Amino acid sequence: MPLVAAAPLLRFMWTATLLLVLMALVVVLVLVLRRMVEELRAERQARDRKAVHQYLMRAALGQDRGPPPTALARLDRAEIAELVSELASVVRGEMRRRLAAAATALGVLEHELARSRSRRAALRARSARRLPLFATVAAGRVGAALARLLEDPVPEVRVAAATAAVEVDAALRTRACERARHDPAFARRLALRFWERLGELEPATLAELARDDDPERLRLILEAAGRGRLLALAREAVAALDHPYLPLRLAAVGALVEMDHPRGLAALEQLVEAADPALRLAALTLMRQEPRPAFTPLAVARLDDPDPRVAFRARELLVRLDPERARELGVVPREQAA
Amino acid sequence: MSAALLTLLTALAQLVALALFGLLLFQQLFYAALLGTALFALVRRPPQRATRGLWSELVDVAPSLTIIVPAHDEEATIVDSVRALLALQYPRFEVVVVDDGSRDGTLARLKEAFALEPIAGPLPQRLVRAPVRQVFESRTLTRLTVITKANGGKSDALNAGLELATGELVCSVDADSLLESDSLLRAVEPFVRDETTLAVGGTVRVANGCRVEAGRVVRAELPRRWLPRLQAMEYIRAFVMARLAFAHFGALTIVSGAFGLFRRDVLLTLGGYRHDTVGEDFELVVRIHRYARERGRTYAVHFVPEPVCWTQAPERWRDLARQRIRWHRGALETFFAHADMLARPRRYGAPALLGLGTLLLIDVVGPAVELLGWLLLPLFWSLGGAWLELALAWVALAAGGGIALSCGALVLEELELARVPRARDLLRLALAGVVENLGYRQFINLCRIIGHLQWLRGATGWGRITRRRFDRPTPAETPP
Structure with missing residues (x-):
């Protein structure tokens, strides 16, 4: 009989399962106890974090910090590094340099350098973002680490390293630009901040890189130029207006509009009158992102567009731009407006 | 009856019983494998970042996003929900609320709270079936659009929102769900890091x-009532264990309708949500897999455990039954609409084999097997001998295995996410993990079988589930 033959196995299975349940419950109980201990320690941990935060703040302000608080010994390096990173995002100039010196004395630089060699890409990228803080106190080591991270196999790490390298010094910036010129990772949206920072610091270099053949890279560069209102790139944006790749053309129009360049509005007018409804819709969507009074006539011109999507967007834009005019033109139903 | 025939029949009965047991064993081993995979995936992911750090990393590169909120008779909560959504931490987003033929004051509340201005003229409705009545723009908030339309169901409402969405991504959120303030930032990360990402799901909690x-949830607490608490444990197991594991294998076929992010262009290419199913969220994700694989496109559907969306779980057995019957019907509708994918595993890969295969074995066959096993248990027990061993093994595996899996999921949750508010809540959840296997799970299986029968009868419709305002505690939840 098959069941008789399976009986020993069945017995083993139910006893083993019961043991497993018991073990699982014990593990949960251990976790409950662990959590109870953590809850008891949480208050002290919060106090420790506050004490270290104050110590770092005093260091950044150049005030007498006194002896390091005992809390420093109780917090691990990762937590101190997190606090330093939080402060680094709000301090500038001399305060930043003093914060870097204090953090280096606490071993945070060593911690970040060790993390830059982590097996986890996300940790390497995070380290790359934090390393520029320490460039004033350990330029050589920071530069070497960033140069190594620029060659990292993971695109996200390379982009983070290049974005950080731009902040550090001219030599590293040149190296980052060389990388960005050929690396396809820099044609991804992830690299937008890199292009933005480069445009702020070296608009001429950005303009030179904008003479690139890769339409995706150029699109990002123009978006960055638009955000930064970098008129130095207006010529490249104007040239891109005739590019066959539609997203690049739209980015060029967007950039010129953001730069307040006269060709921007003219290009929008052209798009709004295009035969292809997808282009007209794209133009109206672009205007909707950052509505300006100058767009009102363009919206009015498309109120009766044969494509209902375009007409709707035009009406919607007009309601946002000029509600009074919208009422006059019957875009808001009369009874509702009354 | 001859002795030989009796022996043959007994042997046959034993073989059938062993086959049922084998299926249960397979199911539990499969879940254990999912638990192991989820542990692996959680351990490998980088440590969580504070919201401020995440914001500074993503503020420039985060794609624009449209949150679509279908609402039907939500006058009690809609204004608070929309205000909370508008206050989310995300650099570029808009909210489109779709009033899907509400019979209460949903639209009136919205008009009053947000100074809505109607837009005249014909409205685009390529994807929508029930007529769109009016679109409103807020005079005070440029990021809010409200659509009012005749009732056409959730899919139709989502499609109406999709039609007017302008963001690169769209996020579907139920009107009665609450998002944590940084949930969009956390959920959008995979789209930024991996440009092949087509959809992302986040965790839903009770x-x-x-x-x-x-x-907004200002203090997380466990439900005081047992029924929602059992569901809280069930949600942890489903999201922390199963979805994470499926996503790890590239086989995630469900992104919860309560909170999911999608590429808008892909949704438009696919023609939006389907109208003929009550499992529109599940069906859409399967269709996304299908679309990408048929075009040989490199793509990913991710699950991120950190972004949390809070939802109201049914507090009455009747409501829970309605919800689960509907979910099961939706799953079956999706499964049979795409069952051909299972026949071509080379082409459709992990989503077909793991996603739809699991659905077949665990959701279609599983409930019937498990319920049949429990029904036959007294008979096995009374027969004694080897049958008794089978009965004991059945109870141990079905209930004990379930308890062990719940504990395992809780361990994962505590070690890697630690979102259970307090130590005592962890203990309460563990207790719920035990209780859940002694009645609740069997009830859910029964609902699935009813759902199956309803699907066979061709039932449609959502059924009504009673909900209440979030900030109005029920008597059982009022602190003493």
């Missing part, structure tokens, strides 16, 4: 018992 102020 909000019953939580303290909610102005549409």
